[in-house]
Every structure is written in structure tokens, then in C-alpha cells.
Amino acid sequence: MPPARSERRLRNTRGPLSYRPEPGSIPTEPGVYRFRDGKGRVIYVGKAKNLRARLSSYFQDISNLHQRTATMVTSAASVDWTVVNTEVEALQLEYSWIKEFDPRFNVKYRDDKSYPWLAVTVGEEFPRVMVGRGAKKRGTRYFGPYSHAWAIRETVDILLRVFPMRSCSTGVFKRSAQIGRPCLLGYIGKCSAPCVGKVSAEEHREIVDDFCDFMAGQTRPFVKRIEKEMYAASEAMEFERAARLRDDLGAMQRALEKQAVVLGDGADADVIALAEDPLEVAVQIFYVRGGRIRGQRGWVADRVTEAGTAELVSDFILQLYAGDPDSVPREILVPELPPEATTFEELLGDVRGRKVRIRVPQRGDKKTLQETVASNAKQALALHKTKRASDLTTRNRALDEIREALDLDEAPLRIECYDVSHQQGTEVVASMVVFEDGLARKGEYRRFVIKDQRSDDVAAMHEVITRRFRRLLDEQASSETRVTDGGPMLVDPETGRPRKFAYAPGLVVVDGGPPQVAAAQRALDELGIDDVPVCGLAKRLEEVWLPGDDDPVILARSSEGLYLLQRVRDEAHRFAITHHRSRRSKSMVESMLDEVPGLGEVRRKTLLKHFGSLKKLREADVGEIAQVPGIGPRTAASIKDAVERAAATRQTVAVNTATGEVLE
Numbered sequence: 001m002p003p004a005r006s007e008r009r010l011r012n013t014r015g016p017l018s019y020r021p022e023p024g025s026i027p028t029e030p031g032v033y034r035f036r037d038g039k040g041r042v043i044y045v046g047k048a049k050n051l052r053a054r055l056s057s058y059f060q061d062i063s064n065l066h067q068r069t070a071t072m073v074t075s076a077a078s079v080d081w082t083v084v085n086t087e088v089e090a091l092q093l094e095y096s097w098i099k100e101f102d103p104r105f106n107v108k109y110r111d112d113k114s115y116p117w118l119a120v121t122v123g124e125e126f127p128r129v130m131v132g133r134g135a136k137k138r139g140t141r142y143f144g145p146y147s148h149a150w151a152i153r154e155t156v157d158i159l160l161r162v163f164p165m166r167s168c169s170t171g172v173f174k175r176s177a178q179i180g181r182p183c184l185l186g187y188i189g190k191c192s193a194p195c196v197g198k199v200s201a202e203e204h205r206e207i208v209d210d211f212c213d214f215m216a217g218q219t220r221p222f223v224k225r226i227e228k229e230m231y232a233a234s235e236a237m238e239f240e241r242a243a244r245l246r247d248d249l250g251a252m253q254r255a256l257e258k259q260a261v262v263l264g265d266g267a268d269a270d271v272i273a274l275a276e277d278p279l280e281v282a283v284q285i286f287y288v289r290g291g292r293i294r295g296q297r298g299w300v301a302d303r304v305t306e307a308g309t310a311e312l313v314s315d316f317i318l319q320l321y322a323g324d325p326d327s328v329p330r331e332i333l334v335p336e337l338p339p340e341a342t343t344f345e346e347l348l349g350d351v352r353g354r355k356v357r358i359r360v361p362q363r364g365d366k367k368t369l370q371e372t373v374a375s376n377a378k379q380a381l382a383l384h385k386t387k388r389a390s391d392l393t394t395r396n397r398a399l400d401e402i403r404e405a406l407d408l409d410e411a412p413l414r415i416e417c418y419d420v421s422h423q424q425g426t427e428v429v430a431s432m433v434v435f436e437d438g439l440a441r442k443g444e445y446r447r448f449v450i451k452d453q454r455s456d457d458v459a460a461m462h463e464v465i466t467r468r469f470r471r472l473l474d475e476q477a478s479s480e481t482r483v484t485d486g487g488p489m490l491v492d493p494e495t496g497r498p499r500k501f502a503y504a505p506g507l508v509v510v511d512g513g514p515p516q517v518a519a520a521q522r523a524l525d526e527l528g529i530d531d532v533p534v535c536g537l538a539k540r541l542e543e544v545w546l547p548g549d550d551d552p553v554i555l556a557r558s559s560e561g562l563y564l565l566q567r568v569r570d571e572a573h574r575f576a577i578t579h580h581r582s583r584r585s586k587s588m589v590e591s592m593l594d595e596v597p598g599l600g601e602v603r604r605k606t607l608l609k610h611f612g613s614l615k616k617l618r619e620a621d622v623g624e625i626a627q628v629p630g631i632g633p634r635t636a637a638s639i640k641d642a643v644e645r646a647a648a649t650r651q652t653v654a655v656n657t658a659t660g661e662v663l664e
Contacts, residue, residue: 042101275377282381314338395438401561412506421576431576465523
């Protein structure tokens with residue numbers, strides 16, 4: 001029976017709040033909802049246990065929403081919902097709507113290429129084994145998918161010696177039947193030649209069933225059976241048959257060697273891992289059948305919502321399995337359980353016709369395999385970003401888009417980005433990163449320690465911009481121009497070395513909104529610099545702010561220009577955080593070592609320089625500490641005691657914070 005449903009649509013004429021449902025008008029039952037744009041196109045589909053609670057969360061103050069959620073609700077013009085009877089029906093309806101409407105704000109786990117399958121046409125009178133791609137067909141049994149077609153073709157070629165089933169096309173099969181002669185495979189023993197009646201349909205079907213069982217992971221019975229037959233033939237002095245069985249056994253072993261054993265024999269699982277950043281999510285999935293890795297897939301999807309890992313896993317499971325019963329395994333191993341794991345198990349169990357379990361591996365071989373898949377996902381995301389960033393055409397397009405969006409005279413070939421980092425106003429530091437021609441120039445990154453540690457973000461940004469561009473003016477005034485093979489270059493007249501910071505950037509980007517942009521522009525104005533453009537990239541809605549403008553510049557989410565600005569901003573943030581953590585670590589070590597008697601400033605600095613971080617100092621034993629110049633065994637023991645006391649204190653604080661106890 002179709003799910004009982006009721007529908008309601010509210011249309012937007014003035015903005016996000018204008019189509020907010022009336023209080024109490026949304027039901028509290030489970031259901032699925034759709035946001036539509038001004039032309040009626042569905043732009044987002046979601047489900048909820050309680051429609052009223054979920055939809056109400058979208059219509060709060062927009063400043064409290066994640067930037068992508070805020071973009072979605074401001075892009076929408078109406079919202080409607082459908083009430084269903086159960087959470088399973090909500091999942092089914094959500095899958096149907098995502099497949100039907102292809103909403104642009106839903107994460108699309110869509111591969112960018114077609115993976116090969118090993119297919120056996122079990123619905124035909126004389127089933128055929130073949131390697132194919134694309135959509136699955138009825139009456140065909142599939143194995144895989146596999147990473148490379150050549151790999152599975154090699155395996156099939158080996159196994160046809162042991163399981164000589166048909167692998168030829170329909171045309172070849174009919175032609176051989178008409179002329180009464182098998183094809184080449186029939187002559188060399190890699191086909192039982194059912195086309196000319198060498199075996200009956202029933203006998204050929206038995207070969208096909210054995211092949212399918214072997215590919216499904218039931219390998220041990222076949223190996224044992226062939227070994228038994230080989231020894232029996234040898235004892236009966238049927239040496240030709242024994243030799244053939246020996247070769248068959250060798251062929252099976254070679255086929256098995258191509259597939260790594262990772263779990264116990266008979267294990268049937270899909271192992272899923274994600275690698276995320278604020279913009280994209282990389283997916284990797286290993287298919288384990290019969291304890292062996294039968295295939296692997298991976299792709300990168302745009303991250304269009306603020307959903308966490310658990311919600312991303314939910315989207316992935318729904319889109320990958322809900323419409324394909326043949327692809328649902330007995331067990332799905334995930335990095336985090338989806339919020340409605342039991343509901344998903346019930347839905348997939350109905351799809352598969354048998355029980356399905358979704359879980360997070362905690363230990364053993366499955367945990368190790370999960371870590372391997374996660375490592376593959378991280379590498380895939382890094383490779384994807386490297387390819388996108390290194391493509392010359394893409395970089396040129398990004399710089400042109402930035403020039404047009406910000407109305408610059410020329411493309412900003414050198415971009416400098418600044419970020420401020422601190423912890424509750426302490427250890428205030430800042431970073432400067434440099435991108436030239438769309439690529440990071442890490443050799444020209446700089447770190448700043450803010451002189452006035454009472455500064456807020458705005459004052460710190462003003463100080464950093466002032467210090468950087470005052471140095472620019474000083475270096476330009478004291479440099480001379482020399483012609484080199486690469487063109488004219490500003491150099492130090494005394495040393496002849498190039499002056500890296502004597503060149504003005506084509507664009508200054510600050511991490512922040514209007515206050516930070518105004519501070520940066522004010523610093524440039526005070527120095528008399530009027531030819532360096534400034535903009536800010538605010539994290540909340542990924543808006544680009546220009547000095548003095550009341551409204552931000554909005555770049556399309558798919559814009560390569562926005563992607564470049566985000567990369568620059570994120571790199572500046574990473575560099576600032578790294579600097580801040582380093583200073584915090586050294587500060588903690590210094591405060592800890594103040595308690596050690598007889599340890600002066602010189603030896604304390606020597607100790608910090610030797611170990612470099614609190615973690616390395618904590619891991620060192622007394623003997624290793626005593627090897628530092630100027631520190632003997634007694635002082636080393638005192639240092640080790642101080643480090644362990646500090647670690648114990650932090651652990652006690654953490655435990656009592658977790659239990660809610662108040663420490664004296």
C-alpha cells in the first residue's frame with residue numbers, strides 16, 4: 001500500500017521568513033520535505049522523524065545557520081512536506097524524490113566514471129560470462145565492481161580453464177552451432193562447447209553454477225575437491241588426468257592470489273570511508289566477498305550542506321543501496337553510524353530480502369581494513385585537490401573570475417592572505433600566505449606575533465597589514481633593479497639577493513568580514529598605498545566583502561574563482577593555527593619548567609630547542625633528557641617529574657569535567 005500522506009506548500013514572495021510555516025501548522029509525524037526555488041524546481045530534499053521540529057530549525061535567525069544551509073533557505077521560494085506512516089517509508093520516499101528531482105543542495109554521491117562488472121547471464125539457456133559496464137540488467141548475476149577491466153579479464157581467462165563455460169557473443173555462438181564447429185576457446189579447452197552439443201544445457205548450467213559459487217567466495221570446497229580428484233587419478237595411474245587437474249589447481253591458486261584475503265572466509269561486507277573538508281567529501285568503498293577484496297570504487301562529491309560524518313553516511317547508504325537489491329551486502333562497515341541506523345537496517349533488509357547489519361568496526365581485521373580504506377579516501381581527496389589546483393587552464397579561469405567579480409584592472413597574479421589566531425585573547429598571532437599564479441609559494445609564507453596581546457581580531461589585522469606593507473615601502477626604497485634571465489628584479493644592493501617583499505600583491509585577502517576588511521584598508525590608507533586592492537572572505541556564507549560596500553559580492557558556488565579564494569583563506573587559517581599551537585606548546589613547557597629548581601633561562605631555551613615540543617619532551621625518558629647539554633641526571637629527573645605532574649593535572653581536570661565534578 002502507498003504511504004498515507006498529506007501535503008502542504010507555502011510560497012515565498014519576500015524572502016526566507018516570508019514562507020515560514022505558521023506556528024503549529026506543521027505536523028509532528030515523520031515525513032519528507034522539499035524546498036523549491038522561485039521557478040518551482042526542487043533544490044533540497046530531507047527527511048525527519050518530527051517534521052515540525054526539523055523544519056522549524058531552518059527558519060531561525062539566518063546568522064545562526066551554517067553558510068550552506070543559509071544559502072539554501074535564501075535560494076528557496078517555497079517549502080512543502082509529505083507525511084508518511086513510518087521512518088522506513090520516509091527513507092523510501094526521500095530516495096525516490098532525490099532520484100526524481102536531482103536537487104542541487106543534496107550531496108550527490110555520483111561517480112565520475114563507470115566501473116567494470118563481471119556479469120553472468122544466468123537467465124539464458126546457455127549462460128555467458130562477460131565483462132561489462134553501465135546499468136545492470138535483469139536475469140544477469142553481477143560480481144564486483146572492479147577497479148580495472150584488464151584485471152578481471154585476466155582472472156576470467158585463468159578460471160575458464162577450470163570452469164569452461166561459454167564466454168562468446170550471441171553471434172559467435174549461433175555461427176558455431178550452424179557450421180558444427182566450436183570457436184578457438186572450445187579447441188583449447190577454455191569452453192565446454194555447448195554450441196555444438198559437447199555438453200548439454202544441464203551440464204553447462206552446473207559449470208556456470210560452480211563458477212558463480214567460486215566468484216561468490218566459496219573457494220575452499222573447489223580447491224579441496226580438485227586436490228582429492230588429482231590424488232585419486234594419480235593413484236589410479238591416470239597421469240594425464242592428474243596432470244590436467246594439477247594445472248587446474250594451479251590456475252585456481254593464481255586467480256585467488258589476485259584477490260587479497262582480508263577477512264575470514266565467507267565474509268560479505270562493504271567497507272566505507274570518507275575524507276572530508278569544508279568544500280568536498282571523498283568516498284572510498286571496498287567490496288569484500290568471501291573474505292576477499294573483489295572490487296573498489298572511489299569518487300569526490302561537493303559538500304553542499306553542513307551535515308556531519310553521520311549524516312553524510314546516511315546520504316551515501318540511501319543513494320547507493322536503496323534502489324539496487326543486488327548491491328546490498330550482508331554487512332556495511334562505516335566510519336560513523338547514521339542517526340537512524342536501525343531504520344536503515346530495516347529498509348535495506350527489505351530491499352535485500354535478508355538481514356543487513358550496519359556497524360562501526362572497533363577492533364581486529366575489520367578495524368584495520370577500515371583504516372586502510374580511510375587512508376585511500378584521504379589520498380584520493382588530496383590528489384583531487386592537487387589536480388584541480390595544478391591545472392593551468394583552471395587557474396587562469398579562476399584568476400579571471402576574481403578579476404571580473406572584484407572589478408580589478410588585471411588578474412591578481414600574486415595574492416596574499418592574512419589570518420589572526422588566538423585563544424581567548426592570549427597568544428595572539430597572525431599568518432601571511434602567498435599564492436602566485438594560483439599556486440602556493442610556501443617559501444614566502446610569514447608568521448607574526450602580535451605586539452599588543454590585548455588586541456582583538458580587528459586591531460591585530462590592522463597591525464599585521466601595517467607591518468607587512470611598511471616593510472614593502474622600506475625594501476622598495478632601498479632596493480635596486482637588476483636585469484636577470486627572468487627579467488628585471490629588485491635586489492639588495494649590498495648582498496645582491498632578491499628582495500621578495502619588495503613586490504606589491506595584486507590582491508590582499510583577509511579572513512573575515514567588513515570589520516577586518518575596513519581595518520586592512522585603513523592600514524594601507526595610513527601608509528599612503530592606494531594601488532593594492534583588498535577583499536575579505538567571510539566563512540559564514542562564503543561572501544566576498546570589499547571596503548566600504550554595504551553588500552557583499554556573491555560568487556557562484558561552482559566558481560573556480562571562489563574555490564581559489566577558499567583555498568587561499570583555508571591555507572592562511574591552517575598556517576595561523578599551526579603557529580598558534582606551536583607557541584602555546586612552548587609557553588606550556590616554559591611555565592612547567594619554571595618550577596624546576598636550578599633550571600635557568602639559558603638551559604630552558606636549550607631544552608626547548610632540543611625537543612621542539614611538549615609531546616616529544618613528555619615521551620623522553622630521564623636518560624634522553626640528561627643528554628641535553630648542561631642538564632645532568634638530577635636536573636633531568638626533576639624535569640621528568642614536572643612534566644608528569646602537569647600531565648596528571650590536565651588528565652584530572654578532563655576526567656572531572658566529563659563527570660561534572662567541581663575541582664577545588
